[in-house]
Amino acid sequence: MTSTSSSLSSIEMSQLWGSYINDSALLCQLSHFSVHTDDEKIKALLLKCCELSKGHLKTLKELFDKEQFAVPYGFKVNEDCYLTSSRLYTDSFYLTYILHMSRIALQTYSLSLSYSSRADIFSYFSECINETGELLRTVTALLMERGEYVKPPEIPVPTTKGYVEGQHSLSGFIGKKRSLTVIEISQLFANFERNQLGMKVMTSFLQVSKDPEVKKLMNRGIEIATKHCDILENKLIENHLPAPISSDVGITESTEPTFSEKLMTFYTSSLIGLSVGYYGQALGVSPRRDLGINYDRLIHELLLFSEDAAQLMIKKEWLEQPPIAPDRDKLIHE
Template sequence: MATSTIKTEHIIKFTAAEIANLWSSYFNDTLAVCTITHFLAHIQDKEIETVLNMALDHSNTHIGKLKSFFNEEKLTVPEAFSIVNDVYPDAPRLFTDDFYLFYIQNIGKLGLATYTLALSNSARLDMCEYFTECLNESSALFNKATEILLKKGSFSRAPFIPDKEKVQFIEKQSYLGELLGKPRPLNVIEISNIYFNLIQNQLGKTLLIGFSQVAKSTKVREYMIRGREISDKHVRVFCDILDKEFLPSAGSWDSLATDSTSATFSDKLMMMHVTMLNSAGIGHYGMSIGTSARKDIGADFLRLMLEIVAFSEDGANLMIENSWLEQIPQAMDRDKLAENRD
């Protein structure tokens, strides 16, 4: 890790934001180690194997550094996930090699966003340096996965549109559109939002197809099937919007789950995996609402986001029911302390 040129003469404790970043990162990296370790047990494509090993090395290194940060401040290290408790080593492959690459590239997008936010919320210099390093590693991993996808002809490109010959300005309020009636054509920001969320839902749908096949608990299996149907619905909504504009949508990745029904990951790990994707999806939809100028597009994102919020809440309740949801560090309950005073 790079050494900072600026030093402080006093010890600065972690802020709540920095503890949140450490906590989330530890869960993400332990989950990644479990997931990628299973992928590597069945990988056949050597090029994709290099990307998986790159991702695994990053996460293992991160876990060591994160533990050091926790221990330094005498903070409890989360239980999170482990290969011993959350991976069935003899399970057959659940996804194809091509999906492994698709997974790494698109989870990489989430990593870029997560580390950018963590960096912007950090005050301690060692935290800033750590998350800068993580951001650089995620960029390199994303670029490598993208390079191989392009080489294999598997990269899903957003639609192309013709260029305007001159600068134009919006002249009518009707540009914002109405909830009823024929709207104006999509602009590039709206196309970008729709396409990004379409791809992320395809990732979620394929994961949920696989998870629904191997979950041990009936309730977890039913939750995964419900999530699969929600993701499929959202994919179709986004495809329909693009189709109405005569714009191409992305190819389907549904077939990249195998027919395995053997337990592959613990139900706890799969539920947390879906929970993390739910959180990311809610954030992406919220950002899309804020940057989509057409009212009907914003309304679509809002209703879809509310569906994910309800699905996510049910998932949290299921995890609480099974004692799978670790409590995040929280502020003191001052009222309770006052009530219990001597």
């Protein structure tokens, strides 16, 4: 990366620190995936993903060392991933997981890039976007080739244009409801898909976890994700749109420990945080009142669940401290 003498901003610190944590966690999952597939194309893709994560971690560590920035502990393959355990997921799961992680990463990297003022940080996130875009293209093509890509609902192409007329376009409880816009459809569909994947992930974690408190958390997460899938799916069906059809995303019958309890709880907490953000985004672009009320309720439920997950991680000493601003009041009174 291009060198620079300016100091890191708080946002750059935040994005770099988070990137290191996420890549270290993802590498643990991808490493296990890569040793448990016989499909040559999928193995090649998984190994490529591993190399990308390793490259990111190496670059980030070098940058942290140069800045005298404490390298996050994150996750370690030899501590948080049990490569010799039995296979936990099917090939279809691997591809669907990479698809969603690529989509999430592209959004995260775009935000990181937009707030990067230093040339070397800008260059790093720009490269990450290019790599992830190519990865998304590859996994999408592979899913389509296998007939496993789940397409969003289709509606006729508009042949006219105009402006919204009447307040009924905002209604959703009383009187005639207007049809959903493509923006609202896309949010319902995308949030349904993410909840469905989250439900599968937590089910797999519940299956292999040996910690009663972690199992309790996963059980609750599955119940919430199932409920949210039903709500989102019903909104599509009510509007005479096809309900999303799940691809063959599968979990094996293995009950052997596959990932550390810490890693599984971290991923569950991360999924909660992502869902809150995506629901907030959906709330902002869904003017129909019934949709807004639904998203508001779902967010509130997730925030309560998020607090429980955070409390468990703190209790187990699994929640790593992000960079924090100096406590000026404490310093003044010392």
